[in-house]
Amino acid sequence: xxxxxxxxGAWGTALAVNAASRRSAGHSITLWSRDAATAARLQxxxxxxxxxxxxxxxxxxxxxxxxxxxADAINGQDLLxxxxxxxxxxxxxxxxxxxxxxxxxxxxxxxxxxxxxAQPYGLMVHEIRAQVAPALKAGVLSGxxxxxxxxxxxxxxxxxxxxxxxxxxxxxxxxxxxTLRVYANDDIVGVEVGGAVKNVLAIATGLCDGLQLGLNARxxxxxxxxxxxxxxxxxxxxxxxxxxxxxxLGDLVLxxxxxxxxxxKVGLALAQGKTLDQAVASxxxxxxxxxxxxxxxxxxxxxxxxxPISQAVVALLDGKLTPPEAVSLLxxxxxxxxxx
Numbered sequence: 001x002x003x004x005x006x007x008x009g010a011w012g013t014a015l016a017v018n019a020a021s022r023r024s025a026g027h028s029i030t031l032w033s034r035d036a037a038t039a040a041r042l043q044x045x046x047x048x049x050x051x052x053x054x055x056x057x058x059x060x061x062x063x064x065x066x067x068x069x070x071a072d073a074i075n076g077q078d079l080l081x082x083x084x085x086x087x088x089x090x091x092x093x094x095x096x097x098x099x100x101x102x103x104x105x106x107x108x109x110x111x112x113x114x115x116x117x118a119q120p121y122g123l124m125v126h127e128i129r130a131q132v133a134p135a136l137k138a139g140v141l142s143g144x145x146x147x148x149x150x151x152x153x154x155x156x157x158x159x160x161x162x163x164x165x166x167x168x169x170x171x172x173x174x175x176x177x178x179t180l181r182v183y184a185n186d187d188i189v190g191v192e193v194g195g196a197v198k199n200v201l202a203i204a205t206g207l208c209d210g211l212q213l214g215l216n217a218r219x220x221x222x223x224x225x226x227x228x229x230x231x232x233x234x235x236x237x238x239x240x241x242x243x244x245x246x247x248x249l250g251d252l253v254l255x256x257x258x259x260x261x262x263x264x265k266v267g268l269a270l271a272q273g274k275t276l277d278q279a280v281a282s283x284x285x286x287x288x289x290x291x292x293x294x295x296x297x298x299x300x301x302x303x304x305x306x307x308p309i310s311q312a313v314v315a316l317l318d319g320k321l322t323p324p325e326a327v328s329l330l331x332x333x334x335x336x337x338x339x340x
Contacts, residue, residue, distance in 0.1 A: 010051035012083025014147035039065020108195035109288035122295035144254035161191035190242030199289030201225035205256035206267020
């Protein structure tokens with residue numbers, strides 16, 4: 001297969017490195033950056049020192065870059081992968097509207113709401129695709145995965161979700177290997193909800209750990225957070241069982257507890273008394289949970305779905321609650337039956 005990965009951040013680079021390292025698969029992998037200078041640096045250094053320091057780019061990994069080179073980068077390809085933050089997906093999908101090859105994205109989250117838009121809330125990527133490129137065969141590659149570990153060839157399992165069987169098959173063929181297992185799933189709504197909401201919940205668990213509330217509290221947050229995620233997903237049309245899989249429980253556990261989690265680091269920083277701006281600036285990467293938390297709560301409210309943990313995270317991010325106040329708010333809620 002000829003595969004182009006569009007976006008040379010940490011995750012795009014890691015997936016490109018992993019796929020190119022599988023020489024026995026016979027795939028041709030191209031990593032494309034919109035910035036020509038970035039592409040030139042990657043080619044010269046054969047590493048991505050900004051996002052994946054210490055990881056060498058395989059010699060058979062092709063590098064391309066520059067806004068004017070996109071047409072050449074996608075021409076004749078069998079699979080196209082969008083590896084940008086959610087904020088960059090709409091523009092790329094518009095550029096790919098005539099693409100012949102299947103398209104999938106690695107992005108997890110909700111697009112920021114636009115005041116002039118017909119809908120009063122931000123969209124997930126499959127909803128953006130339905131708006132700007134409805135004829136495009138597309139899907140998402142998601143699941144519990146830190147870029148550094150994928151680049152290092154450490155065992156990882158992902159889920160390829162699409163309503164199109166040939167897109168799922170292309171993703172499995174392109175990336176399934178000895179260190180990366182790829183499972184197919186046709187519930188793209190559930191997979192995307194899981195990938196978005198787990199980032200918000202990871203901020204809450206980072207806060208919990210930063211305040212040294214203990215392992216009991218962390219377990220409670222993860223478990224009740226999974227219930228929130230499931231409620232929202234089902235209300236949006238997902239299947240409940242999807243959230244017990246890789247893109248739900250799996251990604252939530254990893255992002256909420258792993259030291260490489262950017263969203264967890266935001267919660268830890270807030271617990272230490274840093275401002276939100278200071279917490280985000282210290283990352284050097286995008287923490288999608290910060291940008292999509294408000295939309296998660298907004299979508300839930302519009303559907304009548306209760307998400308108290310996510311609501312507390314938004315109040316914290318907006319400066320309406322201090323970290324101790326957020327904990328008190330959650331612990332002070334009236335008793336109720338444990339519902340999924």
